[in-house]
Amino acid sequence: MSDLIAPNSAALVQLPRLRSVTGGWVVAAAVLGSAVVVLDASVVNIAVPQIGSSLGDDVADLQWVVGGYTLALASLILVGGALGDRLGRRTIFTWGSVGFALASLLCSAASSMEMLVAGRVVQGIAGALLTPGSLALISASIDRRDQGAAIGLWAGLIGVIEAVGPIVGGWLTELAGWRSVFLVNVPFAVAVAVVSVRYLPESRDARARPLDVPGAATAVAGLGALTYGFIGARGWMTLLGAALLAMFTLIQMRGAHPLLPPSLFRSRMFTAANVVTAALYAGLGGVLFLLPLQLQVVAGYSPLAAGMAMVPITGIMLVSSPAAGRWAQRHGARIPMTLGSVLAAVGAVLLTGIGSRASYLSDVLPGTVVLGAGLAVFVAPLTGAVFAAVSVSEAGIASGVNNAVARTAQLLAVAALPGLVGISGAPLTDAIGFGSGFRDALWICGALLFTGAVLAATLMPRTPESPKAASGFHR
Secondary structure (H helix, E strand, C coil): CCCCCCCCHHHHCCCCCCCCHHHHHHHHHHHHHHHHHHHHHHHHHHHHHHHHHHHCCEHHHHHHHHHHHHHHHHHHHHHHHHHHHHHCHHHHHHHHHHHHHHHHHHHHCCCCHHHHHHHHHHHHHHHHHHHHHHHHHHHHHCCHHHHHHHHHHHHHHHHHHHHHHHHHHHHHHHHHCCCHHHHCHHHHHHHHHHHHHHHCCCCCCCCCCCCCHHHHHHHHHHHHHHHHHHHHCCHHHHHHHHHHHHHHHHHHHHCCCCCCCHHHHHCHHHHHHHHHHHHHHHHHHHHHHHHHHHHHHHCCCCHHHHHHHCHHHHHHHHHHHHHHHHHHHHHCCHHHHHHHHHHHHHHHHHHHHCCCCCCHHHHHHHHHHHHHHHHHHHHHHHHHHHHHCCCHHHHHHHHHHHHHHHHHHHHHHHHHHHHHCCCCCCECCCHHHHHHHHHHHHHHHHHHHHHHHHHHHHHCCCCCCCCCCCCCCCC
C-alpha cells in the first residue's frame, strides 16, 4: 500500500515530464525510498532465527524485533503523510531517509535485544515518514500526463525488489551474519537523502489541516499497550490498549481535524475493503513471520535456502497481479477478492505439513505457490476497490488508512499468535514445541484468510464501480 496524494498548490506551476532530468530523479528517489522499507521488512524476517541465536532465543523477544518496527510504522503512517503535507514532502522524505540510515546503524551495532528493539522502533518511525512520501512526491512533482507511467514504473521496480528481498536477506545472513541485513539499508537511505536534497522540488499543501495530536497520541499508546499485552500475556494491558483505541475512535468522530476522517467510512465499499484488509493481512502477517522460523528452526534450512523457498509468494504476485487488477476493473472486485482469499487460506493450510524432514518439492513449494497465487488474485482488486470508493481529493488519505489497517493487522497477528499456540515464551531451540505451535498457528492464519473470503463475498458490491480516484498500488 502506498500513499497517492491528491493535486495541490504545486500543480499550479509547470511540473517536469517523466523523461526530463528532474522527473527521472523524482522517480529514482521514490523507488529508493520505498525500496528501503520493502527490503528491510523481507530481509529481517529471514534473519530472525540468527538474531535469536546471538541476542536471545526467546520467541517473545523476537516478536518485538518484528513488532516494534511494525508498531511504530502502523501507528504513525498517517502522521507522516500529514507532516509531509504541512512541512514539505521533500523535507519529511529526507528526514525519514536520514532517520532510517541512523536507526539501521543502531540495529547493526546492537549488543542486546533491548537495544535492537529500540533501533527497530526508530526504524519504524522513520519508515512512517518515508512510506507516505514515496508516491506523494510523484503526484506532486511529475506532470499529470506522465503520472500513470511513473507510478507503473515505480510499482514494477518495487515489485522486483520485494521479490528478491528474501534471497538477499538469506544470502547476507548466511555470508556476513544478521547485522549485515541492517547495514544494507544504509547506502540506500543515504542515496535517498542526497538525491532528495539535490534534485527534488519541494511541495506542500497550503490547505493542509492541523495535525491531530490527541488522535496520534492515543493511536500510538493504544496499539503499544495492545501489543505489549498480547506478547507479554498481560490481560490488564490488553484491556488498557482496547480502551485507548476506543478513545481514539471517539476523538476521530468528534475532533475538528481527525487523523482518520469518519466521512471516508460512509462509503460501503471503502468500509468493506478495509474490513476485508484487516482479516487478510492478519492471516498473511502470521504466515510471513512464522514461516521463515519454521523453515530454519524445524526443517533445518539455511537462511539462503529459507529465503529462496519464499520467492514464489512474491514472484507469482509480481507477475500475475496486473491481470487480476484489470479483470476486477471490468467485472468488479468481489469475485477475485473472494477467490484469492480462499486460495491464500488453502496455501496456509498446505504449509502446515512442513516438518523436521520437509521436502521442498512436496511440503514447501505447493503451499508457497498457492499462497502466492491467492495474493496475486486479491491484492490488486482490493487496492482498486479502495481507490474506486473515494474521490480524487481523498485518494491520499484513503490509501494511508488502508495501509495503516494492513500494518496494524499484521502487527496484532505477530503479537497474538505465538501466545495463542503456546510458543511465545519458548526458546527457539525447542524445535518440537515450535513445530507443533507453528501448525496450530497456520491453521489460525488459514481461518483468518478464509474469513476474509467470506467477508469479501458478503460485503463487497456485486458489480464494478467507476473509479473516483486515480489508480494505485497496494503495498
